[in-house]
Amino acid sequence: MKKIRTRFAPSPTGYMHIGNLRTALYAYLFAKSQGGDFILRIEDTDRARYVADAVEFIERTLAAAKIIPDEGPHHGGNFAPYVQSERMDIYKKYAEQLVESGHAYRCFCSGEEMTSEENKFGGYNRHCRDLDPAEIEKNLAEGKPYVIRQKMPLAGETTFFDVLHGNITIANSELEDQVLLKSDGMPTYNFANVVDDHLMEISHIIRGTEFITSTPKHVLLYEFFGWELPTFIHLAPVMGKAADGTVSKLSKRHGATSFNDLIEMGYLPEAITNYVALLGWSPKNSCQEIFSMDELIKNFSLDGLSKSPAVFDYAKLDWMSGEYFKAMSDEDFADVAEKYFTDFDEPRKIFLASLLKTRVAKLSDIPAMIAFLKDLPPFDIELFTNKRNKVTPQKSAEILAPAIKILEQVDDWTLDTLNEKIAAFVEDSGLKVGAVMWPLRIALSMQKVTPGGVTEILYLLGKEISLARLNSALEKL
RNA sequence: GGCGCCUUCGUCAAGUGGUUAAGACACCGCCCUCUCACGGCGGGUUCAAGGGUUCGAAUCCCUUAGGCGUCACCA
Numbered sequence: 001m002k003k004i005r006t007r008f009a010p011s012p013t014g015y016m017h018i019g020n021l022r023t024a025l026y027a028y029l030f031a032k033s034q035g036g037d038f039i040l041r042i043e044d045t046d047r048a049r050y051v052a053d054a055v056e057f058i059e060r061t062l063a064a065a066k067i068i069p070d071e072g073p074h075h076g077g078n079f080a081p082y083v084q085s086e087r088m089d090i091y092k093k094y095a096e097q098l099v100e101s102g103h104a105y106r107c108f109c110s111g112e113e114m115t116s117e118e119n120k121f122g123g124y125n126r127h128c129r130d131l132d133p134a135e136i137e138k139n140l141a142e143g144k145p146y147v148i149r150q151k152m153p154l155a156g157e158t159t160f161f162d163v164l165h166g167n168i169t170i171a172n173s174e175l176e177d178q179v180l181l182k183s184d185g186m187p188t189y190n191f192a193n194v195v196d197d198h199l200m201e202i203s204h205i206i207r208g209t210e211f212i213t214s215t216p217k218h219v220l221l222y223e224f225f226g227w228e229l230p231t232f233i234h235l236a237p238v239m240g241k242a243a244d245g246t247v248s249k250l251s252k253r254h255g256a257t258s259f260n261d262l263i264e265m266g267y268l269p270e271a272i273t274n275y276v277a278l279l280g281w282s283p284k285n286s287c288q289e290i291f292s293m294d295e296l297i298k299n300f301s302l303d304g305l306s307k308s309p310a311v312f313d314y315a316k317l318d319w320m321s322g323e324y325f326k327a328m329s330d331e332d333f334a335d336v337a338e339k340y341f342t343d344f345d346e347p348r349k350i351f352l353a354s355l356l357k358t359r360v361a362k363l364s365d366i367p368a369m370i371a372f373l374k375d376l377p378p379f380d381i382e383l384f385t386n387k388r389n390k391v392t393p394q395k396s397a398e399i400l401a402p403a404i405k406i407l408e409q410v411d412d413w414t415l416d417t418l419n420e421k422i423a424a425f426v427e428d429s430g431l432k433v434g435a436v437m438w439p440l441r442i443a444l445s446m447q448k449v450t451p452g453g454v455t456e457i458l459y460l461l462g463k464e465i466s467l468a469r470l471n472s473a474l475e476k477l
Numbered sequence: 478g479g480c481g482c483c484u485u486c487g488u489c490a491a492g493u494g495g496u497u498a499a500g501a502c503a504c505c506g507c508c509c510u511c512u513c514a515c516g517g518c519g520g521g522u523u524c525a526a527g528g529g530u531u532c533g534a535a536u537c538c539c540u541u542a543g544g545c546g547u548c549a550c551c552a
Binding site for chain 1: 479480481482483484487488489490491499500501502503510511512513514515516544545546547548549550551552
């Protein structure tokens with residue numbers, strides 16, 4: 001059997017859309033699940049869109065997502081170069097070959113003529129098909145710029161098989177005489193793509209549905225050259241849902257849309273990859289949702305792919321991200337959240353990690369959660385009223401005063417000791433735990449909700465600051 | 478507009494002629510609990526519509542509607 005080879009062929013735009021990442025992931029998973037190769041090829045044939053360092057950016061992003069090419073610009077391989085702008089002579093050779101065989105022709109029309117009514121509606125850009133050979137010679141001699149166009153059959157239809165969609169048939173009369181080689185000598189996507197996929201022995205083409213309609217043109221090229229057809233798999237797009245409920249292709253208006261946006265927000269790469277994998281694919285005979293890359297590879301199969309569009313759901317990403325955090329050790333979490341923990345010593349960092357890892361969807365949630373530890377929010381007497389625990393500002397003062405006395409005596413400011421002292425204090429007070437804890441927590445944090453309880457906050461704050469806050473609150477009450 | 482693709486809970490989805498139509502997220506309720514979270518238990522909501530075929534249809538066929546894509550010297 002022929003070796004499975006898939007490729008990811010992005011244009012170098014310094015931006016990795018989630019949809020692109022997913023396409024790369026599926027191509028990678030399929031290849032790896034079949035013991036095949038995954039190739040990275042850069043489609044930089046549009047000089048106007050070239051972005052500096054974009055290739056490195058793509059490679060770094062794939063590496064972060066643990067999608068490792070077997071061949072690529074900086075990964076080596078037997079089919080180099082893997083950057084299309086370095087393969088111009090190859091495309092030219094094959095384009096000329098098609099002109100020779102009568103499947104393509106030179107077109108000397110300028111841009112304006114292209115967009116004429118005739119071409120747009122009736123002619124499908126077929127105007128230069130039957131130029132007088134003498135005129136062609138003349139134009140060439142004058143050095144007049146030209147493009148090479150594919151000569152489409154005028155009758156009949158072209159059918160190709162897609163793994164997800166079955167047979168797709170399009171009438172040849174719908175196909176325009178598309179440009180193969182541009183006047184600057186660069187190939188178009190529709191040409192370079194076919195030539196390279198053949199030369200690089202790609203067995204399965206996994207790409208977005210936006211290419212379904214141009215696939216018959218590609219198929220015709222394979223036929224013109226007498227090349228064996230690869231297997232096509234056209235993936236449904238990733239959608240976004242706007243505030244008004246409308247669904248459209250995932251874009252900026254939906255929030256973060258690139259892998260890097262998500263990383264910057266503090267989602268783990270593993271969590272993003274895991275979530276994205278499930279956006280349009282589900283495992284067979286299993287309800288598993290948390291997958292390592294190895295498990296994805298083991299479980300992946302094409303028949304688990306969905307052919308309908310999937311809406312990107314940030315809420316579910318949050319959940320999945322949280323699952324990854326919860327599964328981490330305190331040390332690992334502290335490590336990954338390091339830049340948010342700068343105000344704490346090592347033991348407190350680890351302890352904070354233990355508190356936060358069950359409460360965080362993304363790392364950037366952290367600052368808002370722990371801000372009160374650094375800067376006490378303004379005093380608000382309203383907070384000292386809590387119906388459920390029958391707490392009032394008056395009662396709060398009555399609890400704070402003795403509590404301060406007890407805490408002042410504590411020299412061993414550790415979690416265990418603090419726990420012990422507070423528990424004893426509650427016991428002696430004869431009040432419910434909540435009734436005692438409420439005023440303490442408010443005085444220490446000036447907010448109703450805190451990650452962790454009173455003891456935890458006391459420990460994190462340290463003795464000095466804790467007592468200062470308690471005293472300050474007592475004074476104001 | 479032509480052509481093409483798509484349509485199971487709000488979202489991701491399982492399902493391929495006979496199921497009480499899985500599971501997950503979100504949501505709601507209860508339990509645990511010093512708040513929040515974690516954890517545990519429970520709940521509501523789904524086959525786009527209309528026609529067929531069939532003893533029987535989410536599953537097969539037709540029509541309609543809606544969504545998306547494409548119609549570049551962009552990919």
